[in-house]
Amino acid sequence: MNVVVVDDAQVNLVLMSALLGKLPDVDSTTFQVPAEALEHCIRTDPDLVIVDYMMPDMDGIEFIRRFRAHPARAQTPLLMVTADHEKEVRYRALESGANDFLTKPVDRIEFTSRVRNMLSLRAGQVALSNHARTLAAEVRRATAEIFERERETLNKLARAAEFRDPETGAHILRMAHFSALIANRMGLDADTQESLLIAAPMHDVGKLGTPDHILLKPGKLTPEEFDIMKQHASIGYEILKGSASPYMQLAATIALSHHEKFDGSGYPKGLAGEDIPLFGRIVAVADVFDALTSARPYKPAWELERARQFLADGRGSHFDPLCADALLDSWNDVLDIRATYRDES
Structure with a gap:
């Protein structure tokens, strides 16, 4: 699983990157500049994005809006990091497309649990998407076989008429x-x-x-x-x-x-x-x-x-x-x- 962490404070990036490194089969990429993080997310399709609210140039809510504006990123799990008292911010973040929150200062146990939950959600999404693609391919194959049989039937009838x-x-x-x-x-x-x-x-x-x-x-x-x-x-x-x-x-x-x-x-x-x-x-x-x-x-x-x-x-x-x-x-x-x-x- 690929996790992107966006925070303008280097100390927070180091902390969350270390916590993510303890989870099995998880790689993390960190960004201090939100615009660079957004470009990376659109290009690479991460499995989870963790974004801080208080950042210069582009705050966390604006980041979420731009991220969700891309149809292919409409379902990607997204965690926002906020202070516990910032309830208005949380409401706006939910409206913009955040899935869950992490409270500052980041607690190791809370962080690990919420990340696991979000990655589990993502795994289910990926499995469902793969299953849908497999079913679609099977339907196309079955439909092609039906059309081929129809064409064969038409050809046989045409040949029967031709012989007379x-x-x-x-x-x-x-x-x-x-x-x-x-x-x-x-x-x-x-x-x-x-x-x-x-x-x-x-x-x-x-x-x-x-x-x-x-x-x-x-x-x-x-x-x-x-x-x-x-x-x-x-x-x-x-x-x-x-x-x-x-x-x-x-x-x-x-x-x-x-x-x-x-x-x-x-x-x-x-x-x-x-x-x-x-x-x-x-x-x-x-x-x-x-x-x-x-x-x-x-x-x-x-x-x-x-x-x-x-x-x-x-x-x-x-x-x-x-x-x-x-x-x-x-x-x-x-x-x-x-x-x-x-x-x-």
């Missing part, structure tokens, strides 16, 4: 990164970008409920078949909804809303404008752009400039203008994502 879908795994990675890129360009925080990166691949999980003869049809769908295909948005929502996981909740929102159009002509609810959840508006741009520029059994890949013009033309009708502009204004990053996540041959 003619779209490739690279498409899922590209559109997820496009979604995070749009969020970044729109000024959304890093946690939101990460959540989009995790949840966006679940946008088409509802295709697990789409019949093969429709999902895998190489040609254009009939109106009746397309009506069945459109149900995948609602099916995906039903699969993902009701979870306590924020990732699952976000994925459910995306699954239901990423085929809505800004002018209200989309599905399944015909929402328009900002009635469409923001994450659905973001994923709509990312998904359509990558679908257009990717080869499918029923169509060749579009040229990038053609797809880029499609997004520009669809601002305010198909797409949220802000989301479309966010992708178009990040064109070099778009090209980097495409180069990083290529389709396998």
Whole structure:
């Protein structure tokens, strides 16, 4: 334990230092200048401070006020040395943050007992603080494990949908990164970008409920078949909804809303404008752009400039203008994502 003693009288410092030296596992540091003592206390975090009241330049009460002004020193035990008749001083010292008092002239037995009590209090504080840090670390570790399991579950569901879908795994990675890129360009925080990166691949999980003869049809769908295909948005929502996981909740929102159009002509609810959840508006741009520029059994890949013009033309009708502009204004990053996540041959 580290004890700091502050007193302008050298004889008092020698006496208290000698008494502290007789206690096991206690080191002491003495100061005659209160300002120097205060600087030392703020820098080193002592376990106990003993301060005299009557000192020049800065008395003991002012020392306590300045010491307690630092949040990290709000709980450090502090003893003030006063004359027995100075009750008004003691009241002010208590209001300023003193924990206990030593009476002049200092009595060896009283000094030793009060110091032991204060150091015992400090030991309890330190033990409690260490225990709290340990618990916090365990909670962070357990939370990280839960989030990792959630991510694994989402990845498995996305992979299950991928095995039934003619779209490739690279498409899922590209559109997820496009979604995070749009969020970044729109000024959304890093946690939101990460959540989009995790949840966006679940946008088409509802295709697990789409019949093969429709999902895998190489040609254009009939109106009746397309009506069945459109149900995948609602099916995906039903699969993902009701979870306590924020990732699952976000994925459910995306699954239901990423085929809505800004002018209200989309599905399944015909929402328009900002009635469409923001994450659905973001994923709509990312998904359509990558679908257009990717080869499918029923169509060749579009040229990038053609797809880029499609997004520009669809601002305010198909797409949220802000989301479309966010992708178009990040064109070099778009090209980097495409180069990083290529389709396998």
